[in-house]
Amino acid sequence: MTGSADQHLDAVDHPLVAAVKPLVDAMGAELLGPELAQADDVVLAWEGEDVVAVRLPQLSDSLDRILAAMERRHGMPLAELDRRTKQSVVRALEARGAFSVRHGVETVAGALGVSRFTVYNYLNRENAAKGE
Secondary structure, eight states, rough: OOSGGGOOTTTTTTTHHHHHHHHHHHTTEEEGGGGGTTTTTTEEEETEEEEEEOOOOOHHHHHHHHHHHHHHHHHSGGGGHHHHHHHHHHHHHHHHHHHHGGGHHHHHHHHSSSHHHHHHHHHHOOOOOOOO
């Protein structure tokens, strides 16, 4: 859970909160008390009672979170990876929809330390290999 909303979540020990917290953390979302839910939040109920609200992150924040997770997985900044590994990162990001986010190509290119043109080349090479 993040931010000042933690203090407003009374059901921290509730089994539903424990069950969804790993997913919420992985998505970069935020858990809130259901009374703090706004129109775009998802309120989760347990046996007919609202227990917790989930505030989803903005898509651009999600891309930053995915890039940071990839850096942790590789154990180094993405810009330091070799070309073949960068290509596999681009394939993984494409599969996760990273390039549907506004400025996604620019964001990924910056993280990889390559040009937008290079990212497009990686994408085109992958699509050509698939026969598209």
